[in-house]
Amino acid sequence: MAFMVLTFQTHSTEAVNKDGAVLLSLLDKFTAPPKFFSTWNSSDKYPCHWKGVTCHPHHTVRILDLSESQLSGTLSSGICGLHNLKELDLSFNNLSGTIPSELGNCTELESLDLSNNYLHGQIPAQLGSIKNLRVLSTYDNFLSGSIPLSIFGLPLLQVIYLSTNNLTGEIPSNVGNLTHLSKLWLGENLLVGEIPFSITNCEHLTELFVHENMLIGELPQSLGRLSKLQNLHVTSNKLRGHIPKSLGDCTNLIEVELSNNSFSGEIPWEFGKCSNLTIFSATQNQFTGRIPSSLGSLHRLTQLYLNQNLLSGAIPAELGNCSLLEELSLHTNKLEGLIPPELGQLGRLQILFLSDNSFIGSIPPQLFRARSLRGLYLYNNSLTGSISPKICNLTQLHYLYLEENQLSGPIPAELGNCSLLEGLSFRTNLLEGFIPPDLGRLEHLQGLYLNNNRLTGSIPPEIVQCQSLTNLSLGHNNLSGVIPW
Template sequence: ELTGEIPASFSQLRQLTLLHLFRNHLHGGIPPFVADLPNLEVLQVWENNFTLELPERLGSNGRLMKLDAATNRLTGLIPNSLCRGGRLETLILMDNSLFGPIPEELGACKSLIRVRVARNFLNGTIPAGLFDLPSADMLELSDNFFSGELPPRIAGRSLGTLVLSNNQITGGIPPSVGDLAGLQKLLMESNMLSGEIPAQIGRLKNLSNLNLSGNGIGGPIPAELAGCTSLGSIDLSRNNLTGEIPVEITHLQNLNTLNLSWNQLVGGIPQQVERMHSLTLFDLSYNNLSGKIPMGGQLFVFNESSYAGNPGLCGRPLRLAPCSPSNSGPSVCTTTPSQPLTPSKVLLTVGILAAAAIASVAAVVAARSCWSRGNYPNRWRMTAFQRLDFTVDDVVECLREDNV
């Protein structure tokens, strides 16, 4: 719960190697003398109220290994001297108001393991070297204003998280992303990416979260995605994807989120989707899909919103679009819901309901008579009934003048 500013007397701590001031209420600027501490290796000042710029010469002592200044009110540029000694491993500056580009010198800092600069106002092209760090396990650059294209080479067998969401990155997704053997999260949503989804992504056996939504990606959904056997979430919504939903994607038994909405997909929904018992979010809305909606397995829990905006679809979730033989094969009803009720239909329906009521009353009277005479049945008998796939409304819809 410390308050105030960093004391000027700290400048005398010439042997200081670690300065931990995180989670306090300190304010003001980080004094320039901090950059001149000759032995400083670790500077952690996250979750304070520091303002102004980072010391311009920070890291020039050649010993800095870890800098964490997240969640402050820092502005200005990222110093280009942070990795002057080639020892910097951790750079965490997220949740500030930093602006300008990432220095090219950081792209050449091969010692970096973790880079997190999300939620700032950084811009320019991301240095290509950041995508080729031999020891990096996390690269989080989301919620900035980065632009330009991704480099053709993206490497790093230790990289587990690559987050570039909510920027202005253009161009295609490099096929070399399939070389990131340890990648678990690939998040590139809300950019300006184009081209097609590279089939090489299917080589990522450890990938659990794939989000490419909100871009301009076209072409088909690659069937090779079925090779990402650890996938739990796929979001490809709000793109320009075409073609049919590949049946291979139904082999992903761990998938709990599948969002393909707002694309230009055609064809039917693969029947095998019924076998995906882990699905908790399923959205195919606003495409050009057609045919009958499968209703088996986990699909039973999804309502009309999962299929809205597909005029060619029919089936139970879409109450106003019953299936007909022409678009789905055998079905309960072949008429449209707009057909008005005629007096004969009303009379027949009332007659059916009245007969059912009389039968129910007779059954109750007979049962009470049996019990009152002491004629208890020797045992219960269970009769199984299979639920029919139509409702009373469907019966009424199917009534025609020629069968009343």
């Protein structure tokens, strides 16, 4: 699409009021698609019908919304000539350059949104002069330097979106002064230091995103004071210590993401009181002890990820009460005992990942009632018994990985009914008998791994009908005959 640079000379603004003249002067800095500013007519008396402009009753500009307008160029400091401007939204454009410090003169601004551009440099400390500011959004840019203390001194701020930049330094310790703050996004930066204890004074906080930084220390033990908190994301930092039991008092929690840190101790039983919780992710930490049976009270839970920890004991049967659960990942722990048949009650379950543990006994046939299963990963355990023909009930299955167990008996011919299978691995078990010709019906199968078993007979020629097959491993069996390719 061809772009054009729109410029306006001073003599062209004689008919329009002062705010209109200010707006036209801004266009000297912008490059825009043709016709975008076709409604910005210098012969108009007021700019109130121009695209992106909303006025006060007295014809001065109240809102300038040029978001998603394919603008490029830089932001002019002259914008503060709009003395009654309340909202400025230039988000989702291609603006570059720095944020002018003169924006601090836009004293009537209540909302400033510069997110999703190519801005660089520091956040001007002068923005701390905009005493009425309620929303500050500069996420997804290339801003650097520390967060100015003056920003966190603005008494009316409700929303701070600074994620996905290159910000350094610590989270300002005066964050607790923001008693009206509801949303704080600082994720995906280069922040260091601890999460300030004073954050527990932000009693209206609903969203706290500080993921993917380099934060250290522990979570404030009094986080439970944030009774309105809905989203807590601290993934991928260097946090340690125990999870505060007081988080169980945050009964409005919807998402808790603690993964990829160095948290230790037990997962608090008190999480079971968070009845609105839908996502609980605590992977790649050093949690020990048992999985709390209280998690079975979370009837809105859709995703539970506790993999790659040091958890022990059995899977609580109560998890079968989480009727909305879609993904359950407990792999790479020290879990043991039987796989609870109650998991078969999870009618919406799509992913069950229990590999790399010490489970024993047979695969409970009740699992094959979970007909939404797309991925069943039970490899590297000590499972015994045979593979039930009822596995053909899982018609949505894409991946079935049962390798490195002690499963015996034949490979069920009924697997040929699982027409969506892409990956099938039974390697390193004690399976015997023939390779079922029915596997040739699996036209989407890409990987078939049956090596290191006790299979006999010939390789069925029907296998060549698996036209998507790129990986086939049949070695270390007692197969005979010719390879059918």
